[in-house]
Amino acid sequence: MVFIxxxxxxxxxxxxYYGPAMSGKTTNLQQLHALMGAHAGTGLxxxxxxxxxxxxxxxxxxxxxxxxxMKIKLKLFTVPGQVYHAATRRIVLQGADGVVFVxxxxxxxxxxxxxxxxxxxxxxxxxxxxxADVAVVIQFNKRDLDGIRSDAExxxxxxxxxxxxxxxxxxxxxxxxxxxxxxxxxxWHKLERRYDFERRFSITxxxxxxxxxxxxxxxxxx
Numbered sequence: 001m002v003f004i005x006x007x008x009x010x011x012x013x014x015x016x017y018y019g020p021a022m023s024g025k026t027t028n029l030q031q032l033h034a035l036m037g038a039h040a041g042t043g044l045x046x047x048x049x050x051x052x053x054x055x056x057x058x059x060x061x062x063x064x065x066x067x068x069x070m071k072i073k074l075k076l077f078t079v080p081g082q083v084y085h086a087a088t089r090r091i092v093l094q095g096a097d098g099v100v101f102v103x104x105x106x107x108x109x110x111x112x113x114x115x116x117x118x119x120x121x122x123x124x125x126x127x128x129x130x131x132a133d134v135a136v137v138i139q140f141n142k143r144d145l146d147g148i149r150s151d152a153e154x155x156x157x158x159x160x161x162x163x164x165x166x167x168x169x170x171x172x173x174x175x176x177x178x179x180x181x182x183x184x185x186x187x188w189h190k191l192e193r194r195y196d197f198e199r200r201f202s203i204t205x206x207x208x209x210x211x212x213x214x215x216x217x218x219x220x221x222x
Contacts, residue, residue, distance in 0.1 A: 001129070002097050002191055011201070012073040013191070014095050015183055019102035020109065020116040021081030024141040024170040028102060029060050029078055031176040032216075036062070039215040064211040068202035072211070074184065081116065090123045098135040098187030100179055105140045105148035105167075133194075135186040137164045139179045144169045177216045184212045 003012040017025040026046070033044040045059045060076040079089040093099075101120060103113045124131055138161075140154050149157075151167070158165035164182050168175025188197075188208045197203050 001095055001133075002195070003095075004195070008071075009069055009201075010071045010073060011197070012075060013097045013184075013187055015074060015076050015098045015100070015187065016093055016096045017076070017078040017100045017102055018089070018093070018116070018120050019081060019100075020104060020112040021083075023081060023102045023104045023109075023113075023116075024139075024168070025078040025081065025102045027170040028100070028139070028141075028168075028176050028179065029076060031170055031173045032076070032180055033060055035173065035177060035217060036215050062215065064208070064215070066201070066203045066207060066211065070201040070203055072203070072208065074212075086119070086123075089119065090126050093120075093123050093129075094127050096124075096127075096129065096134060097191060098137075098183050100183050101136060101138045101163075102170075103138060103140050105142045105154075106145055107147055107149060133190070135183065135190045137166065137179065137183045137186055139166045139168050139175065141168045141170050141175075143167050143174075144172070181209070181212055181216070185209050 004010075005012075017028055019025055029044060033040050039062070041061055041063055062074040062076070064072040064074065066072055077092050079085075079092045099120065101117060103109075121131055124134065138158075140149065142148065154165060154167060164186060166175050166179040166182055168179060170176055185205070185208070188205055192198065192205055198205070
């Protein structure tokens with residue numbers, strides 16, 4: 001879970017992009033890296049298999065400097081979606097503070113989405129992390145393809161659950177920034193209730209959200 005270094009005045013959050021194979025997890029991080037430019041801090045590290053799918057993880061380390069002098073580091077990972085990488089997903093998920101579940105919007109992928117979400121829950125249990133202790137947001141990606149769930153269906157799904165839901169076309173960068181900001185803010189709110197960051201480090205939720213948004217160009221309404 002969250003790593004707090006009092007001596008160095010640093011808070012490190014681990015955010016993980018999870019979901020079935022080819023749902024767009026890596027594309028989300030690639031687009032975020034491109035959007036942030038110099039704010040990304042370092043290059044996007046990727047390890048691929050021969051078929052160009054994520055084998056282990058992508059890491060996008062970011063840093064947010066709060067006004068009270070506390071540094072907030074955000075580390076972003078993706079997990080491989082293929083079934084045979086189950087052990088790797090469990091390892092990458094260790095210590096996660098927030099998770100984006102990237103779902104494929106196509107109706108034919110419903111079973112894969114459901115199986116992957118069940119896998120997420122199971123791996124959290126394996127890592128001794130309560131589902132309620134992790135901030136989870138859902139992204140319905142690939143909204144530009146045929147045979148997808150309608151906007152109304154996505155909104156009905158969102159109304160049934162507690163997790164914030166975003167729509168995206170990650171290949172075009174649409175919805176990528178909004179999803180990331182939603183994840184970061186949801187994670188901070190959950191951790192604030194547990195660790196009282198505002199009192200301990202003079203960092204308000206509003207300030208954190210503003211700092212994260214400053215890493216990205218203006219976010220449109222979509």
